[in-house]
Amino acid sequence: MTKTLHYIFDPLCGWCYGAAAAVKAVDKAPNVALRLLPSGLFAAVGARPMDEDFAAYAWSNDQRIAGLTGQRFSERYRNEVLADRQQRFDSGPATLALSAVSLSSPAHELEALEAIQQARYVEGQDITRPDTLARLLKGLGLEAAAAGLLHSGAELLAANRARIESAQTLLSQFGARGVPSFVLESDGRRELLQSSALYADPQAFAAQIAKA
Template identity: 30%
Template sequence: MSIKLHLIFDPLCGWCYAMQPFLRASQTYFEGRLKLEFHPGLLFPEPMPISSEYREHMLNSDARIAALTGVPYGEAYVNKLMRDHELSYHSVPPAIAVLSCDRQSVNLALLMLERIQYGHYVEGQDVCDLQVLAAFAEELDFSKTAFLDSYAELVQCIAEKNSTCQELQHSVGCSGSPSLILEINAKRRYLNPSLAYQAPRQMILLIARQLLHHQS
């Protein structure tokens, strides 16, 4: 039986960050029986200056996410969001960093996504900077040279990967990041990510029931 959980993600998306506890718990629960596939859902496909209005929106959204899921937001991140008037976001570098790690293993990709999110939301680092991302890769025992080589290859096909991501979402009638799509024997089902935020265990059990249904 072929089983995949497609994740449409953006490392700069607060609700993708909110999904972190579910993603880690699901990989532990299924112990390799559920293949996690990463797809870039680029919120900021080009470098975008962050306006004061959008900063206010993000701070309000972050407060909701923290209350709902308990994921941490650091003082460095909040200060940067409030005081760096030249702040700009670009989803492509951190998304490709995750995909580069995915070439090595799903676990390494998940670790990189977690490291980028921690670097961004807690440490206030510029995770759109390739050298910062390469340093994260080295922390995870992925050599800088190998990481940069993989990154250079993948950056050439990011438009194709984003198009594939959109086609995948269209096939189940969803959009935006994050999105979860469960695929069992080539049949796809959209999973409402709100359950993953609010009750990760229930989402895991929902997936487990789907697997048992197809096994019976």
């Protein structure tokens, strides 16, 4: 019996970046289908300017995540992303890019998410820019998704809204607080997962889901 793990995230969420190893382990687990659902948490009304106070808060939080998970937050990210007062904290473009991948090459959406996170947190790229995102997608061989992102037609915008609405519905249904959140669906039943192994032991987290 195949189970579905609904992974609710935001591409600008540092804790979601910290959960990357666990998500990748689940993606490789037998009899588990991974469904990515961007929440839109930091898009639209959730977006904000990158001011001094918020940048300092973000960097402090990032260091906690790095210490817990081993994920890298580079000085280049600190100097070229957090210190850039023209670059908003806005996950809308990256969310739309992932929805473009989900339409044209759904099997590669997790790969695209990882590339976007790497570009921001390690390489210090501005992933709030559609041209940056399109270049990343093309580098993965996802030309159709890149073209779809730059065109942003009605089909893509509708699919993006539907994915965000699905994520928000699940969060509301289970009273989940923020992202990342994981909802496991098996035999017609859904449950919100709680696991201390998510950051400390990604393989144990994947094993927990496989055995659930």
